[in-house]
Amino acid sequence: GAGVSQTPSNKVTEKGKYVELRCDPISGHTALYWYRQSLGQGPEFLIYFQGTGAADDSGLPNDRFFAVRPEGSVSTLKIQRTERGDSAVYLCASSITRADTQYFGPGTRLTVL
Amino acid sequence: DAKTTQPTSMDCAEGRAANLPCNHSTISGNEYVYWYRQIHSQGPQYIIHGLKNNETNEMASLIITEDRKSSTLILPHATLRDTAVYYCIVRGLIQGAQKLVFGQGTRLTINP
Numbered sequence: 001g002a003g004v005s006q007t008p009s010n011k012v013t014e015k016g017k018y019v020e021l022r023c024d025p026i027s028g029h030t031a032l033y034w035y036r037q038s039l040g041q042g043p044e045f046l047i048y049f050q051g052t053g054a055a056d057d058s059g060l061p062n063d064r065f066f067a068v069r070p071e072g073s074v075s076t077l078k079i080q081r082t083e084r085g086d087s088a089v090y091l092c093a094s095s096i097t098r099a100d101t102q103y104f105g106p107g108t109r110l111t112v113l
Numbered sequence: 114d115a116k117t118t119q120p121t122s123m124d125c126a127e128g129r130a131a132n133l134p135c136n137h138s139t140i141s142g143n144e145y146v147y148w149y150r151q152i153h154s155q156g157p158q159y160i161i162h163g164l165k166n167n168e169t170n171e172m173a174s175l176i177i178t179e180d181r182k183s184s185t186l187i188l189p190h191a192t193l194r195d196t197a198v199y200y201c202i203v204r205g206l207i208q209g210a211q212k213l214v215f216g217q218g219t220r221l222t223i224n225p
Binding site for chain 2: 004031033035041042043044045048055056059091093098099101102103104105106107
């Protein structure tokens with residue numbers, strides 16, 4: 001079946017701009033996760049949704065980062081006033097429930113010039 | 114912080130078994146051992162997980178020591194496509210512990 005999909009695959013933006021990154025989880029998966037991976041590092045947790053609500057947002061680096069999942073399926077990660085340090089690959093994962101295996105999408109490579 | 118220790122890199126000849134070790138000496142009784150791999154420029158791919166018994170699937174085998182302080186991922190017949198970074202992750206399932214904490218992983222290179 002279809003896996004986790006993320007769009008766009010690549011996003012180039014200028015410092016100070018606003019960006020939105022989209023994640024389509026596997027159908028029927030109630031839990032959704034966002035991670036960020038900087039060059040040469042392992043992925044780092046950002047936020048976790050159970051249904052429509054953010055159950056754990058402890059990994060969001062600051063208030064420029066925000067994520068929503070209004071209908072409990074698709075999620076959007078929003079970054080305001082982007083900075084060069086936000087450049088990374090943003091990964092989304094989903095699982096049937098919070099206790100199940102997480103499956104990752106291909107990621108969105110964000111470059112802030 | 115990651116709760117696991119893995120070698121930074123390993124090499125293996127194509128067709129041979131690749132054995133990737135992982136230390137997780139502080140693992141607690143309700144924590145699972147998960148393995149993922151990441152091929153260049155792709156998202157992490159789930160391989161296998163276990164609690165205390167050895168596990169096998171179509172991709173690999175997972176051997177967990179009796180004291181659960183270490184484990185080994187075995188790729189029985191490595192191919193060039195198995196070249197990737199392999200992450201060993203300890204994951205609890207209690208409230209608030211669902212996130213995966215990745216370390217640096219082991220960069221496995223399969224040589225022809």
